[in-house]
Amino acid sequence: MENQGLFYFFIGLTLFFTAVAALLFYKMKRMSDLRTLRLGRLGILYLANLFFAFNSLIAVGLIYRFSDHPTTLTNIGLIFLVIEMIMLLLFPMLFGFVLPISILILTIKMWRRESKSIANLILPILMFIFLVVDWLAIYVGDLSDQWIWLKVLFFAYPILSAYLAWHFMVYFLSSWIYGRQMRNQKAPFYVVLGAGLVQGEKVGVLLGNRIKAAVNAADEKTVLLFSGGQGPDEKIAESEAMQKYAIEELKFPKTRTMIENKSRTTFENLVFSAQIIKEESQQNSPKFLFFSSDYHVFRAALFAKSLDLQADGGRGGKTAMYYRVPAFIREFIAVLNTERKKHMIWVGLIVGGLIILAIGLEIMQKI
Template sequence: MILLTVGLALLGVFAVRFHMDRRRVSNGVYLMLALACTGVWLVGNGGDVDLALVLVRLLVVLPPLVVLALAGLLIGNGREMIRREGARSGNLMSIAPGLVLLVPYVLLGVAAATGNLRSTALASLIMAVGYFGFVFASFALYALIYGWLPYKPGMDAIVVPGCGLMGARVPPLLASRLNRAIQIYWEEVAAGRSPVIITSGGKGSDEAVSEASAMAAYLTERGVPSESVALEEGSTTTRENLLFIKRLLGERGASTRMVLVTSNFHVLRTAIMARRLKLDAEVTGSRTAFYFLPSAILREFVALLVAYKWTNIVACLVLAAVPLVLALVTGKVPMSY
């Protein structure tokens, strides 16, 4: 019953934090821990099983397996993107991280075959890899849940951040965001509201016009009144998108209550960024081609790791030190071949 109690308590913490602010990446960690505890209790319920040992094995063994599966998925996804879109540098971004993720497993294999690496160091490496596997699983699960959340109507502004042009043309990924914004706009108008659609994005060196102006043209060509469209043409990053939009809305005299329309893989990180910038904003996503998702989700995960780099560095070092501390305290090697 202890594991069930812990699991339900963690689920309660998740529910409270989710109600207070669903734009927290830590919500996914609480949810994953709650599922792990309750899942282990269900597996061992009614049987003669050491639940604590099962939980430890689950948390130690499963995350490295998640990382290994992710490596295979990224390599396969990179091959698919090259097959569909050619061997451009952007399409190789899945293969390289996938190969990097395989390096620890190659080292473990060499260590196991030669016996050159002490099992304490091996345990530390597994703990470090396991940490990132657990965090990634938590992120992926919560990103999926957050992406399923329905749109909350009643916004003052519908904001569409840019993601690059093809010359002066809106590419399919950006068109998907704009189509979702158009859908939301007409739903708000039908409910008697008059939101403004803000297109956000500057002009890149390889672009004929600014992203904002190309997006605005796309909207007006599809029936959105020009007076309902505002442009923010100075930003070059998602963070600048949000900051400049907040300032633009202030200049127009509107509140900062907004919905950000981005690609579905980018929803959770955008929401977290909006929260950190203290914006009163919700986020909704547009559909993305399935084969594009694995590499895109990995980029989102890496960006969050960097955003919370000190938290992740400290947690990883602490976990990696656990086997070493146990070896010093007990005088025994915590893992052996």
């Protein structure tokens, strides 16, 4: 074969990237504490190495395609190439057509079925902002070179978009991997985090799914602790309504339930529940699992780690897609806010660097 050296080079690349991907997968599986965004960064590197291995294998198949001795590798490479081309063609359609329509449909459902608040309009608001900035970027790109300083400044948009996309992917993969790893975790105590009550005293669908997830995961010895105080617009404490729902609707034994009825926030849910479990189990650092809605679980896990609680795992009750997507984005924004100083520094460095570059180019142009 004429391209034998090139063939072995891409074979080597395929094996190398596959080995690195396997090592990263092993590191993710062996992590002692999954309550970290490092999980998502490892996940991105893992997918990137799989992608490079995938393309190296395509190259191997194509080399055989143009040789005198095509084999099965040729067909494999061509199949992979076709799959990748289809995916690349679908991406513009996904983001330019499917995504805006999906956001519109989800927003309409959210507006009709949930509270009519500004928070529930977060998806269309974000989409509108991006569309406006996109239009401005195209307009600025068509300006003459005398506006070079403005063109340079508008480079902040794609750079900051990439920065935001990176952190969203890290959070998304961290949350997804964490959820997969927690599916089979067990503990003697399950804490169910509260949510607002319907008509001030009834468990709604969102909260009910949290309780069902905990009940379905419990064994014959598991104790459920329902955590949630009484809000200003509620007739009883959330924990009392949750306990009643589990006993009457799901037939869970009352003798294996406890309540924590003073908390108002996720912080208090976790801290107050940990104190009750500590007293009940007579252990300094008792281990427990917590149950929340699926979109909220990972942020609660990060919260538990920051509080140094032994709430190593969490699971989520199912949430309707129209509610889950905007809620997950709000969770992502909340996580960004916890490290706002770091992000402000990076944004400042990016924008500041572009401002200095724009001023320099403007001065050079006038000289």
